[in-house]
Amino acid sequence: xxxxxxxxxxxxxxxxxxxxxxxxxxxxxxxxxxxxxxxxxxxxxxxxxxxxxxxxxxxxxxxxxxxxxxxxxxxxxxxxxxxxxxxxxxxxxxxxxxxxxxxxxxxxxxxxxxxxxxxxxxxxxxxxxxxxxxxxxxxxxxxxxxxxxxxxxxxxxxxxxxxxxxxxxxxxxxxxxxxxxxxxxxxxxxxxxxxxxxxxx
Numbered sequence: 001x002x003x004x005x006x007x008x009x010x011x012x013x014x015x016x017x018x019x020x021x022x023x024x025x026x027x028x029x030x031x032x033x034x035x036x037x038x039x040x041x042x043x044x045x046x047x048x049x050x051x052x053x054x055x056x057x058x059x060x061x062x063x064x065x066x067x068x069x070x071x072x073x074x075x076x077x078x079x080x081x082x083x084x085x086x087x088x089x090x091x092x093x094x095x096x097x098x099x100x101x102x103x104x105x106x107x108x109x110x111x112x113x114x115x116x117x118x119x120x121x122x123x124x125x126x127x128x129x130x131x132x133x134x135x136x137x138x139x140x141x142x143x144x145x146x147x148x149x150x151x152x153x154x155x156x157x158x159x160x161x162x163x164x165x166x167x168x169x170x171x172x173x174x175x176x177x178x179x180x181x182x183x184x185x186x187x188x189x190x191x192x193x194x195x196x197x198x199x200x201x
Contacts, residue, residue: 003065003094004102006072006166052082056089065098084141091145095152095161103149104164107134110173112165119149119163130173175199 048055065071073090075083094100105112111134117125127146132138146163153160175196182192 003068003098003100004070004104006070006104048086052086053089055086056093058090058093061090061093062098065094065100071100078136079139081139081141084139084145088141088145088148092148095149099158101159102162102164104166105137106167107137107165108167108170108173109165110171110175110177112163113177114173115146115165116163119146120153120160121150171199 046060071094073087075087077083091100091103095103107115111130114125114130115127118127127143131143131146149161149163178192178199179196182188182196
């Protein structure tokens with residue numbers, strides 16, 4: 001059974017920061033609720049190395065990966081090296097150890113199709129210029145993650161990794177794909193001609 005990783009550019013709440021905030025509140029206005037929050041956070045926080053690039057194994061998340069169909073990964077700030085490095089390492093771990101074979105990222109749907117072709121090593125596919133147009137993901141960490149997926153797919157024995165864009169905005173990349181699909185099926189060519197012309201205007 002294949003599972004999916006959803007990589008978002010938001011949605012991550014840092015437990016360590018949250019605990020610090022709760023501690024600060026508790027020091028000035030102690031109450032039972034804040035103490036319960038600290039206890040709950042302490043039960044789930046896992047210390048990581050200060051050098052996040054060395055954190056490549058996540059056995060403490062095995063039960064979560066095994067019991068989930070979809071896992072979301074996010075960050076508190078865009079373009080931060082540490083967040084992107086950690087997410088890339090988490091993705092590699094989930095793919096290698098837990099049969100995750102779909103990666104969905106907050107990029108336009110059309111861009112996801114082009115990058116998926118690249119990751120699947122299809123002829124005439126490329127990483128640029130598609131990723132380069134989006135500064136949030138135009139980082140060395142994201143590029144290295146995509147290259148790792150591409151290399152993985154060359155020898156994949158348990159299903160190739162599929163890459164998806166999940167942002168419905170920006171039809172600049174989707175229109176050529178719609179044309180490609182329409183012209184690939186002769187019976188649809190005439191039917192699709194007019195709607196595509198309207199979309200382009």
